[in-house]
Amino acid sequence: MPLDDLPDWLAPWCHDQLGSEPVGVLFESRSMSVVFGLALADGREVVVKARPDEGRAASCVAAQARVAERGFPCARPLTPAIGVGSLAVHAEESRPGGALLRGDSPEVAVRYATVFARLMAELAEVTVAPPLPNPRWVGWDHTGPGVWPAIAELDGRDQGAVPGYVVDTARRVRRRMSAADLPCVLGHADFEAQNLRWHGGNVWAVHDWDSLAWQPEAALVGAACGAFASASPPTLAPIESSAAFLAAYQDVRGRRFTREEQEIAWAAGLWPAAHNARWEAVHGDPPVSCEAVRVQAAERLRRANA
Structure with missing residues (x-):
């Protein structure tokens, strides 16, 4: 340029x-x-x-x-x-260099979870005004009418293109998460492979700090456990890998989630995937997230008690 x-x-x-x-x-x-x-x-x-x-x-x-x-x-x-x-x-x-860590296996999930646990521990020591409104792809907590937060570039397109199962998943996730009464904390809400770089086995850089959010810890961890493998296009990690991420995160942090936190984490993992599925549908993109939601939603919703 x-x-x-x-x-x-x-x-x-x-x-x-x-x-x-x-x-x-x-x-x-x-x-x-x-x-x-x-x-x-x-x-x-x-x-x-x-x-x-x-x-x-x-x-x-x-x-x-x-x-x-x-x-x-x-x-x-x-x-x-x-x-x-x-x-x-x-x-x-400038912090250039490093490589993407690709893959969505449980072993890769544990590596990402370890970094996320360290990140959340660091942010727990930080006091700033809550960075609200939260990013739209984790916007299950919006205050507007309807299922989705207001996003002009999506709302103006044909909503009939969005599969019914995507809308139903988002509705059930939002209802379950809105019923929870958990304190909010500061966390990274776009913890995707594309936003990290690695040198060998060590993380070199975590990028995209514009995407901090103010939500329950379990919701932030849940979103990360579903999205950690996403590069381009975004997708939803396999259920067994999300489970490995959740377990490793709790091990590193030294605290087990309550039953409600476990359920909220499983629900939260579906919201970014549903958002991405909606984006795909209204733009006519290949249905990567749509297919992942179709295949995984029932089991994830069961674990979320949603």
């Missing part, structure tokens, strides 16, 4: 906040956030992230900074989240 194609605000922002201007673009990525990898005139390589400001960014960046200071493997923020028009922008150190 040529420097001339960068947003007009970016070079002055880097000068003001980092004391140096971009002289090269290492990469650009666009999803819910726009991410620029930049080479600065002073020789540093940094990453600048900009996303619509829903009021969540300040807490997410502050939490990331605190766990990075404590030695957790993630990029260290170089600035807080700063408003630029309607955007929240921050810079962080």
Whole structure:
């Protein structure tokens, strides 16, 4: 990407906040956030992230900074989240390298669960304002009418394309989880393979700290145990691997979940899969999550008492 194609605000922002201007673009990525990898005139390589400001960014960046200071493997923020028009922008150190850890076996699940347990233990020491609203793919706790949270790019499409079993699964999951009375904690709500990098057997970096959420621990662990194997396209891990993830997480944390927490974890694992299945259906994408929900929902719902 040529420097001339960068947003007009970016070079002055880097000068003001980092004391140096971009002289090269290492990469650009666009999803819910726009991410620029930049080479600065002073020789540093940094990453600048900009996303619509829903009021969540300040807490997410502050939490990331605190766990990075404590030695957790993630990029260290170089600035807080700063408003630029309607955007929240921050810079962080570049942490390139590492490889994806692919696979959805129980053995791979245990490796991911060990990292997630360490991550949750670190976040338990962090105090920030809850990063609300929670990300839409874990938005079972939305306050609007209907089953799904309001998502303009999905709501405007043909909902008749969504299989009935996907809608029924989401409805039952939401009803079960809404009936629980568990305290909320801070946690990572997009714990997918695509957001981690590894060096051999060791995790090198956990990315996507914009996706912190404020939900019961069991719900966060449940979402992670279903999504840990997702790269592209996202999918739902096998039931036996989710079970291995849940068991390993509790072993590392040194606390067994109550019966209600076990049920909530199993329910929570289905919500991101149902969200992804809805996305596939209304966009006409290959039915990867749709098929996983069709095959696994009955057993997962049974374990969730839903």
